[in-house]
Amino acid sequence: MQPSNAFAWTRQELTVDGVALDVATAHRGGTRAPILFLHGFGSTKEDYTDIALRPAFDGHPVVAYDAPGCGDSVCGDLTALSIPFLVDTALAVLDRLGIERFHLVGHSMGGLTALMLASRHPGRVLSFVDIEGNVAPEDCFLSRQIVSHPAADDKAFLDGFIERNRRSPAHAAPLFASSLPHKVRAGAVRGIFESMVELSDHADLMATFLGLPFPRMFMYGDQNASLSYLPRLDAAGVELAEIPQCGHFPMYSNPPAMWARVAEFQGKVPDPWW
Template sequence: MPYAQAEGARLWYEEAGSGHPILFIHEFGADHREWEDQVRFFSREYRCITYAARGYPPSEVPESPKLYGQDFAVADAAAVLRHLGIPRAHVVGLSMGGFAALLFGIRHPEMAVSLVPAGAGSGSPRADLAEFRSQCAARGDRLIAEGWPGAMAEETGHAPTRIQLKKKDPRGWAAYMARLAEHSGLGTGLTMKHYQGERDSILDWEAELRRMEVPTLLAVGDEDWPCIETNIFLKKVLPNAGLWMCPRTGHAINLEEPAAFNAELARFFSTVERGRWRLG
């Protein structure tokens, strides 16, 4: 079975296609399956790799809180690439995965051909940080105690930045909700408490971001209110970044607008690969 060994956990991965590699890193409220529309599109010309984060079956679910956090998230992405013998890849992440993609670019720029942090930045503004961390701790405790089926899934699926998917694509939303109910309460609860709730504010990385020259496409929906301020900050400080804002779109930008998302990424990858997305 396809597992990559990382520190403290084996990570389930899937791949499709051949060519230049793309690594997809999923968000908190999803798993590796959220990238299906992207894999079907890009695997015609690219080698696409998705994986389930630690705590998300069929990856292993460590029981120790010490085995969760932003450092593990970045190391896990590198572990998957190294396991597959891939020295460099385009790295695409959504939300929690977008946070990991940005930190990957800081810590492993030599492994990133480009970065696409999509829907990244919730909880980062200074005014929001304390409340965000408190909410993550409380929600993590609820997930460990209750799991996903029932109230937790319904609250997530009907949240102000996710209801857009239900309005646009009821069938896609139903599939999303079915996947959500399958998640591990323990794994996602520990992820919420010790990764989401204890991670840095992206604003804390300003000095490192100003030095990061990896080609970067920032992607955010214009109704993804918790992330817009941070993406504007990122556009200001990243020297080699572009910002794409998708209209009338919430948090799960790749699920809500897969055609637009894929088209923007395809143009970005092509420009990078031709050496035309550059400083100066």
């Protein structure tokens, strides 16, 4: 017998910016405010499906999906991928599922996608948990490798990226590396990484993040507590969530602490009058 908060696993056939997509989606219904999860590069919707086992989130509709070029989603043109394209994809998924207002949670690439989505439609977002999403140039420690480690072709770059992460001393980096061949298409990497670097270097993401008009949390692993901008976020009223025994991937290294902080934060935001 399935629990009442179980996910429906479906596919959404969409056309985004002229590109045909078949988006693998996990979603469930509920009577409270919906939560949209946007995963990071090399991750998938399954990073967040344990929410069904967390009673603090009972009653909340939840949407998670594999970004184009990742997981089980199919993209008709991998060369079209960029952060703006991923924002358009998120909006298309929300519209297909009939979701107008929502809590937003994004990790890394998904955090940057979420930031750009929130800046475009601030009236639709109830709260934003940014899990080490890009807000400054220093956040491109993974994506900037597209510049610092050039390769002959997409596969060669991805192979090298995997090997560098496998040897990294960061929490969960080898685990992340081991799954990359199964979770991301090599042709998806360049457009996403180049877009992340361009936005981080030139779009003043910090000003965008600090200017958002709803509650914001910035979550980071204690291994990354040296991020230079954390005092600025704190001074601006952004709630900081340092996750112990963790690096860039709290959903792998310390999920109980991650879920507890997300639940506490979102629990302070009243459900809207529909």
